[in-house]
Amino acid sequence: MSDVEVETLVKKNITRMNKLQKRLRREVGSAIADYNMIEDGDRVMCCLSGGKDSYTMLDILMNLQQRAPIKFEIVAVNLDQKQPGFPEDVLPAYLDKLGVAYHILEKDTYSIVKEKVPEGKTTCALCSRLRRGTLYGFAQHIGATKIALGHHRDDIIETLFLNMFYGGKLKAMPPKLLSDDGANMVIRPLAYCREKDIEAYSVLKEFPIIPCNLCGSQENLKRGEIKNMLKLWDKQAPRRLENNFTAMQNTAPSQGVDREQFDFISLMRNPDAVNHGDVADADLPAFDFVDINNNGHINLDVGNRIDVVATFKP
Secondary structure, X not given: OOHHHHHHHHHHHHHHHHHHHHHHHHHHHHHHHHHOXXXXXXXXXXXXXXXXXXXXXXXXXXXXXXHOOOOOEEEEEEEEOOOOOOOOOHHHHHHHHHOOEEEEXXXXXXXXXXXXXXXXXXXXXXXXXXXXXXXXXXXXHHOOOEEEOOOOHHHHHHHHHHHHHHHOOOOOOOOEEEOOOOXXXXXXXXXXXXXXXXXXXXXXXXXXXXOOOOOOOOOOOHHHHHHHHHHHHHHHOOOHHHHHHHHHOXXXXXXXXXXXXXXXXXXXXXXXXXXXOOHHHOOOOOOOOOOOOOOEEEEOOOOOOOOEEEEOOO
């Protein structure tokens, strides 16, 4: 490749990176505003795993921090779970270069997971629970008012289908969550961001990715099955995933079957209500039922939406 070709490629990549950054910044900003994730004076603890998602989250939040009309502090935190082969020097070197405040924690949750989870079984549930407990406690220790996690839109959709297919529940990941004890507020600033945009951005930014050798190496995980299904859907109908996510923002409990979310038991008709017909047909001519008590064929509306109706009075 000639010098001219290299220069052209570099310019194209810079242009693409800037476009991706602008899109991600807009989506993160919208999510923060829509869910009131970050407020003036917040200390946001950004949890870094060493993966593309958390790197992108930190990068975009630091970018927004410079432009936001409010003041908030960012503290990066990584939990070294003592997985074999974990490169301990990568994150400190990267964070030193950024100049952001950070803490590296060490807790051997790896040994606990390997001891408690039978060989071949999914380690994610126990691993994430142990990690979450440690991070929640440390957030209290440093006075963090928000805990930022790197879950994106695809993670949220995947969780929805995982719970539907395997858990019998209609729930996903909320963009903002109060912990059960009420002590910690968890936020997901990447809630509106697509994974493929994050992946492309992380490649262009050359983040020093650290692979997870504990759960990432497990085969046939249910989440992997769901991820493959969604990737296929995205190829077949690109707007389908967007519609899935939008649907989660437009729930209608009265149109569902969950008795906890809507009081079907006490639901009663109002005998004194004026009959306006089906709400969905409100723009159509009203029917004339004046002669409905007479047997035979009765002419309805002049629009002839339904020409006649047969009635019978025994």
